[in-house]
Amino acid sequence: ENSDDQSKNDNVEVIDRKKKRMTAPDGRPQTSLLFVYGTEEQRPHQLYRVLERETSLIWRQFCNEKYKSFASSMSLSPKLKYSDSSLSQNSSCKNPFTVGIYNLLHPRYAEKYNDKSGVDRAGKSTWKIRSAAIISILKHCHLDIYFLQEVDSLQMQHDILNNDSQLGEQYDCVHYVHPTREAQDGVAILLKKNRFEVIQSEMVPYEAKLAEHAGLKYMCAATAVVKDKITSHRFLLASVHFYEKKCLHPQQTLLEYINIH
Numbered sequence: 001e002n003s004d005d006q007s008k009n010d011n012v013e014v015i016d017r018k019k020k021r022m023t024a025p026d027g028r029p030q031t032s033l034l035f036v037y038g039t040e041e042q043r044p045h046q047l048y049r050v051l052e053r054e055t056s057l058i059w060r061q062f063c064n065e066k067y068k069s070f071a072s073s074m075s076l077s078p079k080l081k082y083s084d085s086s087l088s089q090n091s092s093c094k095n096p097f098t099v100g101i102y103n104l105l106h107p108r109y110a111e112k113y114n115d116k117s118g119v120d121r122a123g124k125s126t127w128k129i130r131s132a133a134i135i136s137i138l139k140h141c142h143l144d145i146y147f148l149q150e151v152d153s154l155q156m157q158h159d160i161l162n163n164d165s166q167l168g169e170q171y172d173c174v175h176y177v178h179p180t181r182e183a184q185d186g187v188a189i190l191l192k193k194n195r196f197e198v199i200q201s202e203m204v205p206y207e208a209k210l211a212e213h214a215g216l217k218y219m220c221a222a223t224a225v226v227k228d229k230i231t232s233h234r235f236l237l238a239s240v241h242f243y244e245k246k247c248l249h250p251q252q253t254l255l256e257y258i259n260i261h
Helices: 043-069 071-076 084-088 107-112 127-141 153-160 250-260
Strands: 017-023 029-036 099-103 145-151 171-177 186-192 196-208 217-228 234-239
Touching (some): 127 153, 145 234, 186 196, 186 217, 186 234
Antiparallel strands (some): 145 186, 171 186
């Protein structure tokens, strides 16, 4: 919201952010009311930063609770410190790595379906704002592997992995574009360079289901065989986006590929 003083100056900078928590009967936080000050142009950017901070806080609290409750959940948070004694109690926790899945909502579909999380009040894509927030989240979470959906080649090269984001310095990328999908978006795998080595990668295409795409492949999975630089173990990873409305047996197709390899 703008105060009277702020509304007099279109170039005013954000001066404050206040947060008021509503508590449930048991005293636990239930809802957060976020107050973001600035001009009409500034507020969307500031709101994303506030939401990013809130999401990060909730994530850390969740990981800390899991850490206290379950030894096997320690891999949820890359920020946690592990001791040899705690890991020895559960061998499956040795040398854990962290994984995240993120559907980025392609601008084409955000506008087509008027998805409020990806368009402004005029129905236009907010990708320029969202991409900065997405990059910040990926960097802050600092996970070893990310599986991404609904991202095209231009977005990957010019936004996610550009020089300013610094993600390209930290992560290797395996990205494939869906063969026939109208937005020409695709699926990707980001892998920490200091943890994994990409041995090989491959697209696994799905047969088109609709008559208008007869004989064509419609969507695909991005797969990669990687080597863990710590344990030397190899893993077959797959970033998938199943859409059975227009793909013929996508899950079965991927499972058959996995069984062969």
